[in-house]
Amino acid sequence: EDKVVQSPLSLVVHEGDTVTLNCSYEVTNFRSLLWYKQEKKAPTFLFMLTSSGIEKKSGRLSSILDKKELFSILNITATQTGDSAIYLCAVANGTIQGAQKLVFGQGTRLTINP
Amino acid sequence: EAGVAQSPRYKIIEKRQSVAFWCNPISGHATLYWYQQILGQGPKLLIQFQNNGVVDDSQLPKDRFSAERLKGVDSTLKIQPAKLEDSAVYLCASSPFFYRGNYGYTFGSGTRLTVV
Structure with missing residues:
Protein backbone atom coordinates (compact mmCIF):
# COMPACT_ATOMS: atom_id res chain seq x y z
CA GLU A 1 0.00 0.00 0.00
CA ASP A 2 1.28 3.45 -0.92
CA LYS A 3 2.29 5.48 2.10
CA VAL A 4 3.42 9.05 2.77
CA VAL A 5 4.55 9.97 6.29
CA GLN A 6 5.23 13.48 7.50
CA SER A 7 7.04 14.65 10.61
CA PRO A 8 6.65 16.35 12.91
CA LEU A 9 2.85 16.35 13.05
CA SER A 10 2.87 19.65 14.89
CA LEU A 11 5.46 22.36 15.34
CA VAL A 12 5.37 25.65 17.25
CA VAL A 13 8.17 28.17 16.78
CA HIS A 14 8.80 31.87 17.18
CA GLU A 15 8.76 34.37 14.37
CA GLY A 16 12.15 34.52 12.69
CA ASP A 17 13.05 30.91 13.37
CA THR A 18 13.95 28.46 10.60
CA VAL A 19 11.93 25.25 10.32
CA THR A 20 12.42 21.98 8.47
CA LEU A 21 9.49 19.75 7.64
CA ASN A 22 10.04 16.13 6.68
CA CYS A 23 8.27 13.79 4.29
CA SER A 24 9.10 10.15 3.60
CA TYR A 25 7.29 7.91 1.15
CA GLU A 26 6.82 4.40 -0.12
CA VAL A 27 4.88 4.34 -3.37
CA THR A 28 4.84 2.36 -6.57
CA ASN A 29 5.21 4.14 -9.91
CA PHE A 30 6.56 7.35 -8.41
CA ARG A 31 6.07 10.38 -10.68
CA SER A 32 6.68 13.42 -8.49
CA LEU A 33 6.49 14.78 -4.96
CA LEU A 34 4.48 17.89 -4.22
CA TRP A 35 4.22 20.25 -1.28
CA TYR A 36 1.04 22.17 -0.49
CA LYS A 37 0.12 24.83 2.06
CA GLN A 38 -3.37 24.59 3.56
CA GLU A 39 -4.63 27.58 5.53
CA LYS A 40 -8.40 27.35 5.33
CA LYS A 41 -9.72 24.57 3.15
CA ALA A 42 -8.16 24.46 -0.31
CA PRO A 43 -4.51 23.33 -0.44
CA THR A 44 -2.40 25.72 -2.46
CA PHE A 45 0.54 24.48 -4.50
CA LEU A 46 4.09 25.22 -3.37
CA PHE A 47 6.54 22.93 -5.17
CA MET A 48 6.72 19.92 -7.40
CA LEU A 49 9.91 17.84 -7.27
CA THR A 50 10.84 15.13 -9.73
CA SER A 51 14.64 14.94 -9.63
CA SER A 52 16.94 14.15 -6.73
CA GLY A 53 19.26 16.77 -5.35
CA ILE A 54 17.84 19.77 -7.19
CA GLU A 55 16.64 22.40 -4.77
CA LYS A 56 13.55 24.40 -5.60
CA LYS A 57 13.24 27.83 -4.04
CA SER A 58 10.49 30.38 -3.73
CA GLY A 59 11.34 33.28 -1.48
CA ARG A 60 11.93 31.98 2.01
CA LEU A 61 10.74 28.49 1.12
CA SER A 62 12.89 25.76 -0.38
CA SER A 63 12.56 22.05 -0.92
CA ILE A 64 14.68 19.14 -2.04
CA LEU A 65 14.04 15.51 -2.92
CA ASP A 66 16.15 12.41 -2.28
CA LYS A 67 14.82 9.60 -4.47
CA LYS A 68 17.36 7.12 -3.17
CA GLU A 69 16.37 7.55 0.48
CA LEU A 70 12.73 8.30 -0.45
CA PHE A 71 12.26 11.54 1.39
CA SER A 72 11.90 15.25 0.94
CA ILE A 73 12.31 18.27 3.18
CA LEU A 74 10.66 21.66 3.12
CA ASN A 75 12.60 24.51 4.68
CA ILE A 76 11.17 27.85 5.72
CA THR A 77 13.63 30.53 6.82
CA ALA A 78 12.89 33.71 8.75
CA THR A 79 9.38 32.47 9.52
CA GLN A 80 6.47 34.89 9.73
CA THR A 81 3.07 34.55 11.38
CA GLY A 82 1.58 34.24 7.90
CA ASP A 83 3.45 30.97 7.47
CA SER A 84 1.17 29.38 10.07
CA ALA A 85 -0.70 26.63 8.24
CA ILE A 86 -0.85 22.91 7.61
CA TYR A 87 1.83 21.79 5.18
CA LEU A 88 0.91 18.76 3.14
CA CYS A 89 3.29 16.47 1.30
CA ALA A 90 1.87 14.38 -1.53
CA VAL A 91 3.31 11.90 -3.98
CA ALA A 92 1.92 11.56 -7.48
CA ASN A 93 1.88 8.03 -8.81
CA GLY A 94 0.39 6.39 -11.82
CA THR A 95 0.97 3.94 -14.60
CA ILE A 96 -0.84 5.86 -17.31
CA GLN A 97 0.63 9.14 -18.50
CA GLY A 98 -1.67 11.95 -17.43
CA ALA A 99 -3.86 9.84 -15.12
CA GLN A 100 -1.87 10.30 -11.94
CA LYS A 101 -3.26 10.41 -8.44
CA LEU A 102 -1.93 12.07 -5.31
CA VAL A 103 -1.28 10.18 -2.07
CA PHE A 104 -1.11 12.63 0.82
CA GLY A 105 0.67 12.54 4.12
CA GLN A 106 -1.16 13.51 7.28
CA GLY A 107 0.27 17.00 7.26
CA THR A 108 2.40 19.10 9.60
CA ARG A 109 0.59 21.82 11.52
CA LEU A 110 3.00 24.74 11.80
CA THR A 111 2.29 27.58 14.23
CA ILE A 112 4.42 30.71 14.22
CA ASN A 113 4.14 32.79 17.38
CA PRO A 114 4.99 36.50 17.25
CA GLU B 1 -8.61 31.29 -15.66
CA ALA B 2 -11.45 30.49 -13.29
CA GLY B 3 -10.67 28.00 -10.53
CA VAL B 4 -12.39 24.84 -9.45
CA ALA B 5 -15.86 25.68 -8.16
CA GLN B 6 -17.56 23.71 -5.41
CA SER B 7 -20.89 24.03 -3.65
CA PRO B 8 -22.21 24.21 -1.07
CA ARG B 9 -19.49 25.63 1.16
CA TYR B 10 -20.98 24.14 4.31
CA LYS B 11 -23.60 21.51 5.06
CA ILE B 12 -24.98 20.18 8.31
CA ILE B 13 -27.19 17.09 8.20
CA GLU B 14 -28.44 14.46 10.57
CA LYS B 15 -27.12 10.92 10.36
CA ARG B 16 -28.98 8.70 7.90
CA GLN B 17 -29.89 11.70 5.74
CA SER B 18 -28.54 12.10 2.24
CA VAL B 19 -26.37 14.90 0.86
CA ALA B 20 -24.87 15.88 -2.49
CA PHE B 21 -21.89 17.99 -3.42
CA TRP B 22 -21.20 19.63 -6.75
CA CYS B 23 -17.93 20.41 -8.51
CA ASN B 24 -17.17 22.33 -11.69
CA PRO B 25 -13.53 21.84 -12.75
CA ILE B 26 -11.30 24.19 -14.66
CA SER B 27 -12.40 24.39 -18.28
CA GLY B 28 -10.66 21.81 -20.40
CA HIS B 29 -9.36 19.72 -17.51
CA ALA B 30 -10.06 16.10 -18.30
CA THR B 31 -9.18 14.63 -14.92
CA LEU B 32 -11.32 15.27 -11.85
CA TYR B 33 -10.74 14.03 -8.32
CA TRP B 34 -12.80 13.91 -5.14
CA TYR B 35 -10.86 13.83 -1.87
CA ASP B 57 -12.66 4.34 -7.04
CA SER B 58 -10.92 1.78 -4.86
CA GLN B 59 -11.33 3.87 -1.68
CA LEU B 60 -14.91 4.94 -2.28
CA PRO B 61 -17.34 3.35 0.24
CA LYS B 62 -19.68 2.21 -2.47
CA ASP B 63 -22.43 1.09 -0.11
CA ARG B 64 -23.14 4.72 0.69
CA PHE B 65 -21.12 6.95 -1.61
CA SER B 66 -21.71 7.49 -5.30
CA ALA B 67 -20.28 9.90 -7.84
CA GLU B 68 -20.87 10.75 -11.43
CA ARG B 69 -19.41 13.05 -14.02
CA LEU B 70 -21.88 13.60 -16.80
CA LYS B 71 -20.53 14.77 -20.15
CA GLY B 72 -17.01 14.85 -18.71
CA VAL B 73 -17.43 18.26 -17.07
CA ASP B 74 -19.32 18.81 -13.79
CA SER B 75 -19.37 16.15 -11.12
CA THR B 76 -21.57 15.31 -8.16
CA LEU B 77 -20.68 13.27 -5.10
CA LYS B 78 -23.53 11.82 -3.05
CA ILE B 79 -23.69 10.21 0.36
CA GLN B 80 -26.75 8.18 1.29
CA PRO B 81 -27.21 7.49 4.15
CA ALA B 82 -24.67 9.63 5.97
CA LYS B 83 -22.84 8.45 9.08
CA LEU B 84 -21.16 10.48 11.81
CA GLU B 85 -17.73 9.45 10.51
CA ASP B 86 -18.48 11.10 7.16
CA SER B 87 -17.95 14.50 8.79
CA ALA B 88 -15.07 15.96 6.81
CA VAL B 89 -14.09 18.47 4.15
CA TYR B 90 -14.75 17.18 0.65
CA LEU B 91 -12.27 18.59 -1.84
CA CYS B 92 -12.58 18.52 -5.60
CA ALA B 93 -9.51 18.93 -7.80
CA SER B 94 -8.82 18.89 -11.51
CA SER B 95 -5.83 18.56 -13.81
CA PRO B 96 -5.22 18.40 -17.55
CA PHE B 97 -5.11 14.93 -19.09
CA PHE B 98 -1.63 15.36 -20.51
CA TYR B 99 -0.07 16.56 -17.30
CA ARG B 100 2.95 18.66 -18.23
CA GLY B 101 2.93 21.58 -15.90
CA ASN B 102 4.80 22.19 -12.68
CA TYR B 103 1.83 23.50 -10.81
CA GLY B 104 0.27 20.32 -9.45
CA TYR B 105 -3.44 19.97 -9.29
CA THR B 106 -5.89 22.79 -8.68
CA PHE B 107 -8.16 22.30 -5.70
CA GLY B 108 -11.54 23.84 -5.05
CA SER B 109 -12.37 25.48 -1.72
CA GLY B 110 -14.11 22.37 -0.51
CA THR B 111 -17.38 21.56 1.22
CA ARG B 112 -17.34 21.13 4.98
CA LEU B 113 -19.84 18.45 5.95
CA THR B 114 -20.95 18.00 9.55
CA VAL B 115 -23.09 14.97 10.36
CA VAL B 116 -24.89 15.20 13.72
Missing part, protein backbone atom coordinates in the same frame (compact mmCIF):
# COMPACT_ATOMS: atom_id res chain seq x y z
CA GLN B 36 -12.11 13.41 1.68
CA GLN B 37 -10.17 15.20 4.41
CA ILE B 38 -11.07 14.28 7.97
CA LEU B 39 -9.96 16.75 10.63
CA GLY B 40 -6.29 16.24 11.49
CA GLN B 41 -5.59 14.04 8.48
CA GLY B 42 -4.36 14.52 4.95
CA PRO B 43 -6.79 14.31 2.02
CA LYS B 44 -7.74 10.79 0.92
CA LEU B 45 -8.68 10.07 -2.68
CA LEU B 46 -12.26 8.83 -3.05
CA ILE B 47 -12.65 8.72 -6.81
CA GLN B 48 -10.82 9.82 -9.95
CA PHE B 49 -12.49 10.50 -13.29
CA GLN B 50 -10.85 10.74 -16.70
CA ASN B 51 -13.42 12.63 -18.80
CA ASN B 52 -16.63 10.83 -17.75
CA GLY B 53 -15.01 7.47 -17.01
CA VAL B 54 -13.89 6.24 -13.60
CA VAL B 55 -10.14 5.59 -13.33
CA ASP B 56 -9.92 4.76 -9.62
Whole structure:
Protein backbone atom coordinates (compact mmCIF):
# COMPACT_ATOMS: atom_id res chain seq x y z
CA GLU A 1 0.00 0.00 0.00
CA ASP A 2 1.28 3.45 -0.92
CA LYS A 3 2.29 5.48 2.10
CA VAL A 4 3.42 9.05 2.77
CA VAL A 5 4.55 9.97 6.29
CA GLN A 6 5.23 13.48 7.50
CA SER A 7 7.04 14.65 10.61
CA PRO A 8 6.65 16.35 12.91
CA LEU A 9 2.85 16.35 13.05
CA SER A 10 2.87 19.65 14.89
CA LEU A 11 5.46 22.36 15.34
CA VAL A 12 5.37 25.65 17.25
CA VAL A 13 8.17 28.17 16.78
CA HIS A 14 8.80 31.87 17.18
CA GLU A 15 8.76 34.37 14.37
CA GLY A 16 12.15 34.52 12.69
CA ASP A 17 13.05 30.91 13.37
CA THR A 18 13.95 28.46 10.60
CA VAL A 19 11.93 25.25 10.32
CA THR A 20 12.42 21.98 8.47
CA LEU A 21 9.49 19.75 7.64
CA ASN A 22 10.04 16.13 6.68
CA CYS A 23 8.27 13.79 4.29
CA SER A 24 9.10 10.15 3.60
CA TYR A 25 7.29 7.91 1.15
CA GLU A 26 6.82 4.40 -0.12
CA VAL A 27 4.88 4.34 -3.37
CA THR A 28 4.84 2.36 -6.57
CA ASN A 29 5.21 4.14 -9.91
CA PHE A 30 6.56 7.35 -8.41
CA ARG A 31 6.07 10.38 -10.68
CA SER A 32 6.68 13.42 -8.49
CA LEU A 33 6.49 14.78 -4.96
CA LEU A 34 4.48 17.89 -4.22
CA TRP A 35 4.22 20.25 -1.28
CA TYR A 36 1.04 22.17 -0.49
CA LYS A 37 0.12 24.83 2.06
CA GLN A 38 -3.37 24.59 3.56
CA GLU A 39 -4.63 27.58 5.53
CA LYS A 40 -8.40 27.35 5.33
CA LYS A 41 -9.72 24.57 3.15
CA ALA A 42 -8.16 24.46 -0.31
CA PRO A 43 -4.51 23.33 -0.44
CA THR A 44 -2.40 25.72 -2.46
CA PHE A 45 0.54 24.48 -4.50
CA LEU A 46 4.09 25.22 -3.37
CA PHE A 47 6.54 22.93 -5.17
CA MET A 48 6.72 19.92 -7.40
CA LEU A 49 9.91 17.84 -7.27
CA THR A 50 10.84 15.13 -9.73
CA SER A 51 14.64 14.94 -9.63
CA SER A 52 16.94 14.15 -6.73
CA GLY A 53 19.26 16.77 -5.35
CA ILE A 54 17.84 19.77 -7.19
CA GLU A 55 16.64 22.40 -4.77
CA LYS A 56 13.55 24.40 -5.60
CA LYS A 57 13.24 27.83 -4.04
CA SER A 58 10.49 30.38 -3.73
CA GLY A 59 11.34 33.28 -1.48
CA ARG A 60 11.93 31.98 2.01
CA LEU A 61 10.74 28.49 1.12
CA SER A 62 12.89 25.76 -0.38
CA SER A 63 12.56 22.05 -0.92
CA ILE A 64 14.68 19.14 -2.04
CA LEU A 65 14.04 15.51 -2.92
CA ASP A 66 16.15 12.41 -2.28
CA LYS A 67 14.82 9.60 -4.47
CA LYS A 68 17.36 7.12 -3.17
CA GLU A 69 16.37 7.55 0.48
CA LEU A 70 12.73 8.30 -0.45
CA PHE A 71 12.26 11.54 1.39
CA SER A 72 11.90 15.25 0.94
CA ILE A 73 12.31 18.27 3.18
CA LEU A 74 10.66 21.66 3.12
CA ASN A 75 12.60 24.51 4.68
CA ILE A 76 11.17 27.85 5.72
CA THR A 77 13.63 30.53 6.82
CA ALA A 78 12.89 33.71 8.75
CA THR A 79 9.38 32.47 9.52
CA GLN A 80 6.47 34.89 9.73
CA THR A 81 3.07 34.55 11.38
CA GLY A 82 1.58 34.24 7.90
CA ASP A 83 3.45 30.97 7.47
CA SER A 84 1.17 29.38 10.07
CA ALA A 85 -0.70 26.63 8.24
CA ILE A 86 -0.85 22.91 7.61
CA TYR A 87 1.83 21.79 5.18
CA LEU A 88 0.91 18.76 3.14
CA CYS A 89 3.29 16.47 1.30
CA ALA A 90 1.87 14.38 -1.53
CA VAL A 91 3.31 11.90 -3.98
CA ALA A 92 1.92 11.56 -7.48
CA ASN A 93 1.88 8.03 -8.81
CA GLY A 94 0.39 6.39 -11.82
CA THR A 95 0.97 3.94 -14.60
CA ILE A 96 -0.84 5.86 -17.31
CA GLN A 97 0.63 9.14 -18.50
CA GLY A 98 -1.67 11.95 -17.43
CA ALA A 99 -3.86 9.84 -15.12
CA GLN A 100 -1.87 10.30 -11.94
CA LYS A 101 -3.26 10.41 -8.44
CA LEU A 102 -1.93 12.07 -5.31
CA VAL A 103 -1.28 10.18 -2.07
CA PHE A 104 -1.11 12.63 0.82
CA GLY A 105 0.67 12.54 4.12
CA GLN A 106 -1.16 13.51 7.28
CA GLY A 107 0.27 17.00 7.26
CA THR A 108 2.40 19.10 9.60
CA ARG A 109 0.59 21.82 11.52
CA LEU A 110 3.00 24.74 11.80
CA THR A 111 2.29 27.58 14.23
CA ILE A 112 4.42 30.71 14.22
CA ASN A 113 4.14 32.79 17.38
CA PRO A 114 4.99 36.50 17.25
CA GLU B 1 -8.61 31.29 -15.66
CA ALA B 2 -11.45 30.49 -13.29
CA GLY B 3 -10.67 28.00 -10.53
CA VAL B 4 -12.39 24.84 -9.45
CA ALA B 5 -15.86 25.68 -8.16
CA GLN B 6 -17.56 23.71 -5.41
CA SER B 7 -20.89 24.03 -3.65
CA PRO B 8 -22.21 24.21 -1.07
CA ARG B 9 -19.49 25.63 1.16
CA TYR B 10 -20.98 24.14 4.31
CA LYS B 11 -23.60 21.51 5.06
CA ILE B 12 -24.98 20.18 8.31
CA ILE B 13 -27.19 17.09 8.20
CA GLU B 14 -28.44 14.46 10.57
CA LYS B 15 -27.12 10.92 10.36
CA ARG B 16 -28.98 8.70 7.90
CA GLN B 17 -29.89 11.70 5.74
CA SER B 18 -28.54 12.10 2.24
CA VAL B 19 -26.37 14.90 0.86
CA ALA B 20 -24.87 15.88 -2.49
CA PHE B 21 -21.89 17.99 -3.42
CA TRP B 22 -21.20 19.63 -6.75
CA CYS B 23 -17.93 20.41 -8.51
CA ASN B 24 -17.17 22.33 -11.69
CA PRO B 25 -13.53 21.84 -12.75
CA ILE B 26 -11.30 24.19 -14.66
CA SER B 27 -12.40 24.39 -18.28
CA GLY B 28 -10.66 21.81 -20.40
CA HIS B 29 -9.36 19.72 -17.51
CA ALA B 30 -10.06 16.10 -18.30
CA THR B 31 -9.18 14.63 -14.92
CA LEU B 32 -11.32 15.27 -11.85
CA TYR B 33 -10.74 14.03 -8.32
CA TRP B 34 -12.80 13.91 -5.14
CA TYR B 35 -10.86 13.83 -1.87
CA GLN B 36 -12.11 13.41 1.68
CA GLN B 37 -10.17 15.20 4.41
CA ILE B 38 -11.07 14.28 7.97
CA LEU B 39 -9.96 16.75 10.63
CA GLY B 40 -6.29 16.24 11.49
CA GLN B 41 -5.59 14.04 8.48
CA GLY B 42 -4.36 14.52 4.95
CA PRO B 43 -6.79 14.31 2.02
CA LYS B 44 -7.74 10.79 0.92
CA LEU B 45 -8.68 10.07 -2.68
CA LEU B 46 -12.26 8.83 -3.05
CA ILE B 47 -12.65 8.72 -6.81
CA GLN B 48 -10.82 9.82 -9.95
CA PHE B 49 -12.49 10.50 -13.29
CA GLN B 50 -10.85 10.74 -16.70
CA ASN B 51 -13.42 12.63 -18.80
CA ASN B 52 -16.63 10.83 -17.75
CA GLY B 53 -15.01 7.47 -17.01
CA VAL B 54 -13.89 6.24 -13.60
CA VAL B 55 -10.14 5.59 -13.33
CA ASP B 56 -9.92 4.76 -9.62
CA ASP B 57 -12.66 4.34 -7.04
CA SER B 58 -10.92 1.78 -4.86
CA GLN B 59 -11.33 3.87 -1.68
CA LEU B 60 -14.91 4.94 -2.28
CA PRO B 61 -17.34 3.35 0.24
CA LYS B 62 -19.68 2.21 -2.47
CA ASP B 63 -22.43 1.09 -0.11
CA ARG B 64 -23.14 4.72 0.69
CA PHE B 65 -21.12 6.95 -1.61
CA SER B 66 -21.71 7.49 -5.30
CA ALA B 67 -20.28 9.90 -7.84
CA GLU B 68 -20.87 10.75 -11.43
CA ARG B 69 -19.41 13.05 -14.02
CA LEU B 70 -21.88 13.60 -16.80
CA LYS B 71 -20.53 14.77 -20.15
CA GLY B 72 -17.01 14.85 -18.71
CA VAL B 73 -17.43 18.26 -17.07
CA ASP B 74 -19.32 18.81 -13.79
CA SER B 75 -19.37 16.15 -11.12
CA THR B 76 -21.57 15.31 -8.16
CA LEU B 77 -20.68 13.27 -5.10
CA LYS B 78 -23.53 11.82 -3.05
CA ILE B 79 -23.69 10.21 0.36
CA GLN B 80 -26.75 8.18 1.29
CA PRO B 81 -27.21 7.49 4.15
CA ALA B 82 -24.67 9.63 5.97
CA LYS B 83 -22.84 8.45 9.08
CA LEU B 84 -21.16 10.48 11.81
CA GLU B 85 -17.73 9.45 10.51
CA ASP B 86 -18.48 11.10 7.16
CA SER B 87 -17.95 14.50 8.79
CA ALA B 88 -15.07 15.96 6.81
CA VAL B 89 -14.09 18.47 4.15
CA TYR B 90 -14.75 17.18 0.65
CA LEU B 91 -12.27 18.59 -1.84
CA CYS B 92 -12.58 18.52 -5.60
CA ALA B 93 -9.51 18.93 -7.80
CA SER B 94 -8.82 18.89 -11.51
CA SER B 95 -5.83 18.56 -13.81
CA PRO B 96 -5.22 18.40 -17.55
CA PHE B 97 -5.11 14.93 -19.09
CA PHE B 98 -1.63 15.36 -20.51
CA TYR B 99 -0.07 16.56 -17.30
CA ARG B 100 2.95 18.66 -18.23
CA GLY B 101 2.93 21.58 -15.90
CA ASN B 102 4.80 22.19 -12.68
CA TYR B 103 1.83 23.50 -10.81
CA GLY B 104 0.27 20.32 -9.45
CA TYR B 105 -3.44 19.97 -9.29
CA THR B 106 -5.89 22.79 -8.68
CA PHE B 107 -8.16 22.30 -5.70
CA GLY B 108 -11.54 23.84 -5.05
CA SER B 109 -12.37 25.48 -1.72
CA GLY B 110 -14.11 22.37 -0.51
CA THR B 111 -17.38 21.56 1.22
CA ARG B 112 -17.34 21.13 4.98
CA LEU B 113 -19.84 18.45 5.95
CA THR B 114 -20.95 18.00 9.55
CA VAL B 115 -23.09 14.97 10.36
CA VAL B 116 -24.89 15.20 13.72
